[in-house]
Amino acid sequence: MSIELLLALITGAALFGVGVYGALSQTNLVMIMMGVELILAGAMVNLVAFWRYLHPDNPAGQMFVLIIMTVMAIEMAVGFGVAIARFRAKGSVEMEEATELKG
Amino acid sequence: MTAQMFFISFFGIAAVWFGIVVFRTFSMVRSALALLFSQTALGAMFLSMQAEFLGVLQIMMMATEMSIMAIFMVMFMMDPGGLGEMDMTHQKRLSLGAGIVSFVAAVAIAVFVDWGPAASSAPDAAQQTVDLGLELLGRSMLIFETAGITILTAMIAATAVAIQPVKRSNEHEH
Numbered sequence: 001m002s003i004e005l006l007l008a009l010i011t012g013a014a015l016f017g018v019g020v021y022g023a024l025s026q027t028n029l030v031m032i033m034m035g036v037e038l039i040l041a042g043a044m045v046n047l048v049a050f051w052r053y054l055h056p057d058n059p060a061g062q063m064f065v066l067i068i069m070t071v072m073a074i075e076m077a078v079g080f081g082v083a084i085a086r087f088r089a090k091g092s093v094e095m096e097e098a099t100e101l102k103g
Numbered sequence: 104m105t106a107q108m109f110f111i112s113f114f115g116i117a118a119v120w121f122g123i124v125v126f127r128t129f130s131m132v133r134s135a136l137a138l139l140f141s142q143t144a145l146g147a148m149f150l151s152m153q154a155e156f157l158g159v160l161q162i163m164m165m166a167t168e169m170s171i172m173a174i175f176m177v178m179f180m181m182d183p184g185g186l187g188e189m190d191m192t193h194q195k196r197l198s199l200g201a202g203i204v205s206f207v208a209a210v211a212i213a214v215f216v217d218w219g220p221a222a223s224s225a226p227d228a229a230q231q232t233v234d235l236g237l238e239l240l241g242r243s244m245l246i247f248e249t250a251g252i253t254i255l256t257a258m259i260a261a262t263a264v265a266i267q268p269v270k271r272s273n274e275h276e277h
Contacts, residue, residue: 002221004108008152009213011115015141017206018122025198026126027191030175034138038122041145042209044161045115052152054218056225059238063246065157066239069164070250074257076168080175081261088267093179096193 008049016042029086029093033079037072044068110151117144126192131176139169155228156235 022035051061149158
């Protein structure tokens, strides 16, 4: 296995770990979204590394990266839409206060 | 150590470091900027992995996305400058544990799986772009079009959710 591939995969793993910590530990909706962005970034690094070091002749690998970028953009758009609606209704986007659906 | 290995390590460390800074600073604007630097370092990492189109796309897209995020931060946070040093975290120990476990699991998979022989070279930038264009408008067209429609739907849905409800007074009621 190439060292470059391993380095890229370790970077992806680290970004994923930091993202999981951020998404679980933050109380603000926008900060939680930042954690999710880092998780997706970790996935993206892996996809680029797999394309480059395992199948550089198959452009489908790059296409998957474009799909992840789309998911990131959708997550941002919907997340900010929800944040605006929440802020308008409750005056805050603190998720500890969002207990309406709690069983 | 080859130049490619050096740049992948350098930009990888930068991306992870700025990713950590996102959750360490009290200033929300600094958080958004740290995420921007992290994503830009990733773009540079893609460039050093010879994925030129994706690298440039990543840098351009994330610069816009994170600028918007910084504006939202200032709009929505109680203390966007971080001067009050408010702690806005919960279940820290559980989150840290989950983060470390997922990192270790992903590294273990990366190290112990036999990925097979690595390719030594990639097509040049122009050829990559041609290949990707043909892929997107050929074999993967349905997936690509679905992504386009999904993002359009998400934009409309996000606008519909965010828009202020108009209270209509019905004059014909009385």
